[in-house]
Amino acid sequence: MSANPETENRHTISVVVDNEPGVLARVIGLFSGRGYNIESLTVAEVNLDENLSRITVVTSGTPMIIEQIKAQLTRLVPVHKVADLTLDGPHVERELALIKVNGKGNARVEALRIADIFRARAVDSTNNSFVFEIVGNTGKIDAFIDLMKPLGLVDVSRTGVVAIARGRSAL
Amino acid sequence: MASEQMNGANIMLKALVDQGVTDIFGYPGGAVLPLYDAMFNHNSIRHILVRQEGGAVHAAEGYARSTGKVGVVVVTSGPGATNAVTGLTDAMMDSIPLVCITGQVPTHLIGNDAFQECDTTGITRPCTKHNYLVKDVNDLARVMHEAFYVARSGRPGPVLIDLPKDVAMALGDYVGPKAVKPKHYAPQVKAEPTKIDQAVKMIAAAKRPLIYAGGGVINSGPQASKLLRQFAKLTGFPCTLTLMGLGAYPASDKQFVGMLGMHGTYEANMAMHDCDLMIAVGSRFDDRITGRLDAFSPGSKKIHIDIDPSSINKNVQVDLGIVGDVKVVLQDILKVYKAKKVKSDAKAMKAWWHEINSWRKTDCLSFDKSSKTTIKPQYAIERLYELTKKHKKVMITTEVGQHQMWAAQHFHFDQPNHWMTSGGLGTMGYGLPAAMGAQIAHPDALCIDIAGEASILMNIQEMATIAQYRLPVKVFILNNQYMGMVRQWQELLHGGRYSESYMDSLPDFVKLAEAFGAVGMRATKLSQLDGVIQDMIDCDKSVIADICVDQMENVYPMIPSGAAHNEMLMGPADKAEKPVSEEGMVLV
Numbered sequence: 001m002s003a004n005p006e007t008e009n010r011h012t013i014s015v016v017v018d019n020e021p022g023v024l025a026r027v028i029g030l031f032s033g034r035g036y037n038i039e040s041l042t043v044a045e046v047n048l049d050e051n052l053s054r055i056t057v058v059t060s061g062t063p064m065i066i067e068q069i070k071a072q073l074t075r076l077v078p079v080h081k082v083a084d085l086t087l088d089g090p091h092v093e094r095e096l097a098l099i100k101v102n103g104k105g106n107a108r109v110e111a112l113r114i115a116d117i118f119r120a121r122a123v124d125s126t127n128n129s130f131v132f133e134i135v136g137n138t139g140k141i142d143a144f145i146d147l148m149k150p151l152g153l154v155d156v157s158r159t160g161v162v163a164i165a166r167g168r169s170a171l
Numbered sequence: 172m173a174s175e176q177m178n179g180a181n182i183m184l185k186a187l188v189d190q191g192v193t194d195i196f197g198y199p200g201g202a203v204l205p206l207y208d209a210m211f212n213h214n215s216i217r218h219i220l221v222r223q224e225g226g227a228v229h230a231a232e233g234y235a236r237s238t239g240k241v242g243v244v245v246v247t248s249g250p251g252a253t254n255a256v257t258g259l260t261d262a263m264m265d266s267i268p269l270v271c272i273t274g275q276v277p278t279h280l281i282g283n284d285a286f287q288e289c290d291t292t293g294i295t296r297p298c299t300k301h302n303y304l305v306k307d308v309n310d311l312a313r314v315m316h317e318a319f320y321v322a323r324s325g326r327p328g329p330v331l332i333d334l335p336k337d338v339a340m341a342l343g344d345y346v347g348p349k350a351v352k353p354k355h356y357a358p359q360v361k362a363e364p365t366k367i368d369q370a371v372k373m374i375a376a377a378k379r380p381l382i383y384a385g386g387g388v389i390n391s392g393p394q395a396s397k398l399l400r401q402f403a404k405l406t407g408f409p410c411t412l413t414l415m416g417l418g419a420y421p422a423s424d425k426q427f428v429g430m431l432g433m434h435g436t437y438e439a440n441m442a443m444h445d446c447d448l449m450i451a452v453g454s455r456f457d458d459r460i461t462g463r464l465d466a467f468s469p470g471s472k473k474i475h476i477d478i479d480p481s482s483i484n485k486n487v488q489v490d491l492g493i494v495g496d497v498k499v500v501l502q503d504i505l506k507v508y509k510a511k512k513v514k515s516d517a518k519a520m521k522a523w524w525h526e527i528n529s530w531r532k533t534d535c536l537s538f539d540k541s542s543k544t545t546i547k548p549q550y551a552i553e554r555l556y557e558l559t560k561k562h563k564k565v566m567i568t569t570e571v572g573q574h575q576m577w578a579a580q581h582f583h584f585d586q587p588n589h590w591m592t593s594g595g596l597g598t599m600g601y602g603l604p605a606a607m608g609a610q611i612a613h614p615d616a617l618c619i620d621i622a623g624e625a626s627i628l629m630n631i632q633e634m635a636t637i638a639q640y641r642l643p644v645k646v647f648i649l650n651n652q653y654m655g656m657v658r659q660w661q662e663l664l665h666g667g668r669y670s671e672s673y674m675d676s677l678p679d680f681v682k683l684a685e686a687f688g689a690v691g692m693r694a695t696k697l698s699q700l701d702g703v704i705q706d707m708i709d710c711d712k713s714v715i716a717d718i719c720v721d722q723m724e725n726v727y728p729m730i731p732s733g734a735a736h737n738e739m740l741m742g743p744a745d746k747a748e749k750p751v752s753e754e755g756m757v758l759v
C-alpha cells in the first residue's frame with residue numbers, strides 16, 4: 001500500500017458470519033457506532049449445512065481506517081472470515097437492479113433501445129410502463145439509471161453489491 | 172452419556188457450578204424468579220444481594236480484576252437490565268471478563284412492550300463483547316459454556332445472556348463444558364516467529380528504548396507480569412505503565428519511571444516523547460496516553476504487542492504490530508533474545524538513563540508541604556500507602572476524579588491485581604462496589620475504596636450490602652467539597668467559572684457510616700490524619716473515613732488536552748504561560 005495515508009479508497013469486503021439473529025445488527029452497529037461509511041451492504045445465507053451467511057460491504061476510508069474496519073469485524077464473535085476483495089486481487093462485482101420507467105411514444109422506444117444496449121430485460125410491461133431488470137457492476141447500473149431519467153424513470157430498487165474473487169481460490 | 176433433563180434455571184445453575192463459579196452478584200425480579208428459586212439454599216453458589224444492579228456489575232468487576240476469574244451477575248428484565256448497562260460498558264472499555272445473566276419476559280411476549288420488557292440484547296450489543304437471547308432451553312447449556320469461554324479468552328470482556336422466563340421454566344437437556352465444542356472464535360495467542368525475530372532485532376538496535384505496558388499485561392495473568400520484569404531486567408530498559416497497568420511492573424523497582432499520560436510523571440512522558448524505540452505491551456494508545464497525536468513520540472520506532480488486532484494501528488501507526496497473548500509473546504521474545512545472546516548498547520543505555528534521571532530530578536509529584544494544619548490530598552494518599560504497607564494484602568479501588576489520579580500517583584503497587592479503577596469509561600460510583608467485590612473474593616484483604624465525596628454518593632447504597640455480608644470494606648474519602656476534577660478543568664479552560672461543581676448539602680459522612688452500621692471517622696487537621704488512618708486499618712468493621720482536604724488543590728503534572736508530552740504543566744504557576752489550544756478545548 002504505497003497509497004497516501006490520507007486518501008480515501010473504496011473497498012469491497014466479504015464477511016462470512018454465523019447466520020444467527022442479530023448478526024446483521026452487530027455489523028451495521030459497528031459501522032454506525034464507529035463512524036465508518038457503508039456504501040452498500042448485502043447479506044444472504046450461503047451455506048445451509050453450516051448455517052453461514054455472507055455479507056458484502058462496500059465502504060471507503062483511508063488505509064488505516066480500512067485496516068481498522070477489518071480488524072473490528074474480525075473481532076465480532078459470530079464472524080468467521082473477513083476478506084478485502086479490493087486488496088486481495090481481481091474480483092467480480094455485480095448488482096441487480098429493477099428499474100421502472102413510465103412513458104409513451106418515442107421515449108418508450110428510446111428506453112427499450114437503451115435497455116437493449118445495456119442488456120437489461122423488460123420483466124414487466126404495461127401500455128405506458130416498463131420494469132427493467134439489469135445486472136452489472138455499480139457503474140453500469142448508475143449509467144443506465146442516468147439515461148432513464150429523462151425517459152420517465154419513476155422507481156429504482158437495487159440489491160447492492162455482491163462480489164467474489166476471480167480464479168480458483170474460495171473464501 | 173445420557174443427558175439429564177432439568178429446567179432452564181437449573182441448567183443455568185449447573186453450568187455456573189461446572190464453570191467453577193462460587194459467587195454471583197445480583198438482584199431479583201419477576202423475570203428471574205425461576206433462577207432465584209433454583210438458587211434457594213444452593214450449597215455451592217453464594218449469591219450476594221446488592222442494592223442496585225449497577226453495583227452488582229461493578230462488584231463483579233472488582234471480583235474479576237482481583238482474582239483473574241470471570242465475574243458473574245444476575246439481574247431481572249427491563250430496569251434490572253438497563254441499570255446494568257453502565258457497568259457492562261465499563262467492563263467492555265477496561266476488558267474485564269464478566270458473564271451477565273438478565274431475565275426476559277416470556278418468548279411469546281417479546282416485542283409486545285410487555286411489563287418490564289426492554290430490548291436487552293439490542294441495548295447491550297455495543298457494550299458487550301457478545302450477547303445471546305436464548306429462545307430454546309436446549310441451547311442454554313451450550314450458550315452458558317460458550318459465554319464463559321468468550322468472556323475470558325482473547326481480549327476479555329462482558330458477555331450477556333438474556334433468558335426469557337418461559338425458557339427458564341422449560342425442561343431441557345444439560346451438557347457439561349467438555350461436550351461443547353469450542354466456537355470457531357479463537358483469538359491468536361502465539362505470534363509469528365518472524366515477528367519475534369524482527370522485534371528482537373529492533374530491541375537490539377535501540378539506544379533510547381522504553382517499555383510502555385498496560386492493562387493487557389494484567390489480563391494476561393500474573394505470569395505476564397513476571398515475564399515483563401524479566402524482560403526489563405535482561406535489557407535494562409526503563410518501564411512506564413498506564414493507569415490500567417499499575418502493578419504489572421513493580422513500582423518500587425528503579426527501572427520504573429512512573430505512570431504516563433495526562434497525569435503521568437514528567438520522566439515517563441518525556442521518555443515517551445524522546446525514545447527511539449517504544450515497546451507497547453498490552454496497552455492501547457488511548458487519548459489519555461498519547462496527548463496530541465501529531466506530536467506523539469515523533470522519533471521512535473514502535474512495537475505493539477496486543478491480543479486484539481483492532482488495537483494495533485488504531486490511533487497510532489506502529490512499525491511492528493505483534494498479535495498475541497502478552498505472556499506468550501514475551502516468552503518467545505525472551506527465548507530468542509537469550510538464544511541470540513543480544514546485549515543492549517551499554518554506552519547508549521548509560522546516556523539514556525542519565526537523561527531520564529535528570530528528568531526525575533524535577534520531582535514532578537512533589538507538592539506543597541508547608542502547611543501545618545491543612546491536609547493535602549496527596550499527603551493523605553502518601554500516608555495511607557505508608558501505613559498500610561505492613562498489611563499483607565491491600566486491594567485499592569477508586570472512584571473517578573482528582574482523588575483517583577492522586578491515588579495512581581502516590582499509592583504504589585508491586586503486584587498486579589491489587590489496583591482497580593475505572594480507566595476507560597471513568598465511571599464515578601465504580602469504587603465502592605468494586606471494593607466490595609474484591610473483598611468477597613479476598614476476605615482477609617484490606618480493601619480500600621479511595622473516593623471523592625461526589626463519587627461516593629453514586630453507589631452509596633452498597634454500604635447496605637457491605638453491612639449485610641459484614642465486609643470490612645474501607646472508604647477513604649478525600650473530601651474537597653468539589654467535583655474537584657471538574658473544578659480543575661473549569662479553572663483551566665473556562666475562566667474559573669465553577670458552574671455546578673461545588674458539592675453543596677453533603678451528608679455528614681460519619682453519621683452516614685453509622686446509619687449503615689459502619690464506623691465513621693473524620694480528619695480535618697493534619698495532626699489527626701495518621702490516627703484516623705491507623706484506626707481505620709485496625710477497625711475490623713467497615714469504615715467511612717472522611718478526610719477533609721485542601722479544597723483547591725489540583726492534579727499535576729498535567730498534559731492539557733490537545734498538548735504534547737513535552738508540553739506538560741508542572742504546577743499552578745505553569746498554566747498562565749501555556750493557554751489551552753482551541754482544538755484542545757473540544758477534547759474531553
Ligand SMILES: Cc1ncc(C[n+]2csc(CCOP(=O)(O)OP(=O)(O)O)c2C)c(N)n1
Nearest residue numbers: 572573574599623624625626653654655656
Ligand atoms: C458517572 C459520571 N458522571 C460524571 C462524570 C464526570 N466527572 C469526572 S470527575 C467528576 C468529579 C468527581 O468529584 P469527586 O468524586 O468529589 O472527586 P474529586 O475530583 O473531587 O477528587 C465528574 C463529575 C463521571 N466521570 N462519571
Ligand SMILES: [Mg+2]
Nearest residue numbers: 623624653655
Ligand atoms: Mg471532591
